[in-house]
Amino acid sequence: MNILMFGPNGSGKGTFGKVLCDKFGIPQVETGVIFRENISKGTPLGKEAKGYIDKGELVPDGITIPMILSRIKEKDCAKGWLLDGFPRNKTQAVAFWDALQKEKIKLDYVVELILDRETAKKRIMGRRLCPKDNNHPNNIYVKANLPVEKDGKLYCRVCGSPGLLTRADDQDEAAIDKRHGIYFDTNKGTLAAVNYFKERVKVIQLDTELGVKEVSENLLKLVK
Ligand SMILES: [Zn+2]
Incomplete structure (x- = not known):
């Protein structure tokens, strides 16, 4: 079963x-992990990739795709x-699809997690x-995961611990907007890539507004 999964940051891809x-x-299989492994093992592709990363440049598809x-x-x-x-974009989608065809690797499903940008x-x-x-889920905007509020303070919904923390990355609005800008771009971005696959593979769209349990059940019903 070979699956490609798409979804904006925050939609629960993991x-x-x-x-x-x-x-x-x-x-x-995640590209970030593949990069790190190739670099730490010093593979020829890893060495090439490192050269770009060290310069702060994007690793070209000609390196990323063979690594994948x-x-x-x-x-x-x-x-x-x-x-x-x-x-992440349509150009990569076309190149990746062509590479899969050449290698005779079948793509069974593309799963698209649907969640609006806001x-x-x-x-x-x-x-x-x-x-x-870290595994105690708390989220002040997700009904199912609301922390407990007492006297204006927040406590973990699972164990009742005080002093809930935020991760700096999660509060970096500019970075979130930039990533979502790429994802939601239907001309050249990630949604353009999803549309490209819609003409070639079975694409399963999943509404992720529901709770984790319901979304998981729907997913298991659709991908078989
Ligand atoms: Zn807790």
Whole structure:
């Protein structure tokens, strides 16, 4: 089962990707991790990529795509893979699709997590971290994950710990807007990439406004 997953930051790609990976026994493949592995192992592609990263430049698709192909040919991908974080734009989508065709690798599904831009931004900015356990979900903008409020202070909804924290990245509005700008661009950006796949592969669209449990159930019904 080979799956490509799309969704704006804040739509729960990690969470829903894991649901599918657990069901099919496949690994979640992320470009960031692939870059880091190639660089730390000093592979020829890794060395080339590092040159661009060190200069603060984007790694060209001619390096990224072969790296992804070599990753999805590894042993743990024998039953398939779920890739997220790539392609980010239409140009990359076309190049990646052509590469898959050339390698005769079938893409079974494209999953598109649907969430409007404003809600996605609020979900990121509303995240609060429990000082005791990172896995305790708290979010001041998500009804199902509201922290407990007492005398104007917030406490972890799971364990009741005071002193909920925010992550600097989650509060960097400019960075969030920039990433969402690329994602929601239907001309050249990520949504243009999704549209490109709609003409070629089965694309499953999933409304992520619902709770995690309902979205997961819907996802498992649709991808089989
Ligand atoms: Zn907690």
